Amino acid sequence: MAVETKPRWTVKDFRAPYEVDWCPGCGDFGILNAIYQALAQMGVSPHETVVVGGIGCSGKAQYYVNAYGVHTLHGRPLPVATGIKLANPNLKVFVVSGDGDSMAIGAAHFVNGGRRNVDITYIMFNNEVYGLTKGQASPTLPLGLQTKSLPEPNIQGNINALMLAFTTGYTWIGRGYAYNIKQLVRLIREATEHPGLAFLEVLQPCPTYNNLHTKDWYQGRLYDINEEGYDPVLPPDADDATRRDLYARFMEKVFEWGDRIPTGVFLVNRNLPTFEERIAERQPHYRIHPPALTRIRDDEGRSLLDIQPFYEEHRAR
């Protein structure tokens, strides 16, 4: 019999009692609100939640959530989050990172994170600019566009973040919009409930520096692919044809941009074990004694290691 329980923690509980210093009207507020709501709906408690931020306006989001918050270096939230999650798999770990943080200085981590599939929710705030350093082009700004801080049009091309996530092995891929909070809450929940590395790109207007892709510009262009019948799930028993069909549909959607901009869940692949499962497979003690919860000394404070097997391995006499 299912019992309906009221979540113990409410949106109010997740709101940190401090001032927020984003520019008025910044899309980041929408994302933050969606995070609060998703956390409250999922019933996780603040002490088992860790929000790991990079450097940028986006990375500050971790300060505004009432939970453990770790503000890392520019580009490094994913490896830090990975260490946290692997050492204590009981924690719910979120990454909040900018497009520069993820796709430029942290690109190597973004790419290699896909190979591991650690159970983390990765939210990338995509405003196409470096907000905190005053509006330079980021790796997601298309070639030839000139946002207002740029002295000349962008001379470098852009990375398609969803496509990059796909080719590097992310097992859940989605896109939301900072001002569609209802959809964003659903996406954050799904991403978090997905066992594995989930990548959620959030299109985020930056009213201060991105005068091209503004709230008005996005208005009327965005649509939800899942509402139009796009099925993102790769079935466990998918044959080659099914697989190829999904990949083709995925490609078509992620490269769609302009008059119509797709959002929603693009890929769900539950068929790859998480990194945690892969470790446990090799070393079954990992499930019982993950690194953070391993007893390493006896009551007298002495090492617990039995040296005998090492002696046998390296016995000289």
Place this chain on the structure above:
Amino acid sequence: MKTVGELSWRIGGPQGSGVDTAARLFSLAASLGGLNVLGRREYYSNIIGRHSYYDVRLSATRQPRSHRIRVDLLTSFEAETLARHALSVVPGGGIIYNVKDEDTPFLRITFLDERVRQDLARVLTEEGVEHTTSTKGLLELAEKRGVQLYPVPYDELFKTLSERFDVPLGIAQRTRNTLAVALSFALLEFPREFLKEALARVFASKPKVVELNQAAVDVIYDYMASSHSNLAFDFRLEGVTQDGPRMMLNANQAVAIGKLAGGLTFQTYYPISPATDESVYLEAHTTYRTREGDEQGVVVVQTEDEISAIAMASGAALTGARAATATSGPGFSLMVEQLGWTSMTETPLVITLYMRGGPSTGMPTRTDQGDLFFALFAGHGEAPRIVYASGDVEEAFYDAIRTLNYAEMFQMPVIHLVDKALASTTVTLPVPDPTQVPIRRGEIFVPEEDEGQRIVKRFSLDTETGISPRVLLGTPHVHHWMTGGEHTEEGRVTEDPVIRVRMHDKRLAKLEYAAKTIPAEEKFQVFGPEDADFTVISWGSTKGAILEALEILEQKGLRGRFVQVKLLMPFPKEIAPLLERRPLILVELTRTAQLARLLRMELGVEVDHRILKYSGRPFSFEELVDALEAVLERREEEVTVLQLFE
């Protein structure tokens, strides 16, 4: 007179040809026969073909502490080894070589550097031998100097083996390493049983291989009995009885096992010489048995780069896992920004730094101590860290536990300095005792049961020592933030001038606290008499060579004292009075005498002399004896040591 039970043996060959296996067999057999062993490996950053060699020093009476540059017995199966090492063999010593190599022109030896060729030709010309451009001249000169030559028809021996045991010639040739070792032991009249036992152990999983190789041992002993005799050779070995079990370890292994003993549960790495072997060893030992019979272990992650390695280990450390990473200079260079983050966020983390020749790619497989200043000062801002250096393989084991303790006790990164020399030095040592260094975890915040959820002051300023109890991520009832930015007690970013000053003071105060808390015997070690005639100061892997050199000088009436600094940050100011027996002599594997400059900075003390080596090779005690004599008798201010053929 014959020397019995003491020997310096060298074997060389192309990388990938089994020089290491041969050295392992030789060392293990000697050790099983009761001898104490020290092995030292020199090799190129190359997989197959370039020259590598291995020195093994044996002693029946004591544990050798450093390698020797002078070789008693050289064993080679190809011409390059002869070319590079024949001149290092002592009068009365011997050279075992393939008859085929007795007249190989230097120009035909592919990997023999032009510089080596030229110097060989020059030396041979100066010595007035007839052949100056081939191995023939070297053998001629060796003989002239009283070195015994033992040419061996390797091909015939392989044929004999192939016929007698009815195996294809190719299979027989695979016993080449055993052959080289057996030839040496047979010449030394060392009982063959020990080598047979070593073979059984090294190839335990391959009974066929053991059988063939053990048979090869008999073939070689028979051959040597009929062809060469020990008579004219100055050295002999015999089995001796010793008490107590012994292990054989290098520093990569000692640090790895030490880390496990110290409760390491999370290690990250990106492959780099000479650090990789430690992490790969841990990967092969992720599960171990506790004294209480449980199975537990360590998670090891190979990351995409060293930035990720240190960042991931930092993340794990925040949860309370004992975390570490291991790297070498280029990797540590990449880690520097995150190193500062761990100082700022008071995250306990151990970075095992295996020094190699720099700058830049430098010499990946050769040793150096040039990273001392880098370890001390790496990063922007005034970022506290502990820098700790091990002097030998055994220390490396215990120091691995200590450094994990320091990291948690003082909540800062600890850079554990070892080097390539220690990483490729293998010694026999008593079985280390993991319980000898108690595990100390520092102050950890414990929540009260009935607390609701509240924000906790992770970086509480209410502290005398600078230590605020660590709040591990996931601790119930509380939460906080943390950042590489300057921050409040709750861990929230701030630019307030007053809080900035308090926090900066608090973090740096921990260094003073560490200086007060760490016991003197862990900070430095002093060897030799108080009323010595001179004082040697050094740190790291030079220890063994210095101690042996001082013993020899003492026999010559020169009584020296040695101060080995282990804790380099915070610097142990209490060593100042120990440096008063002048002259004060620095020994270091650098060009710029970094410890001398550190002494000036920290203590206002000037060293009188410097003995330096920066060719990428470690000091041998013989070199130090010569150098110390030059300093003490001829008052040379600075001596730099360089061997032509090392």
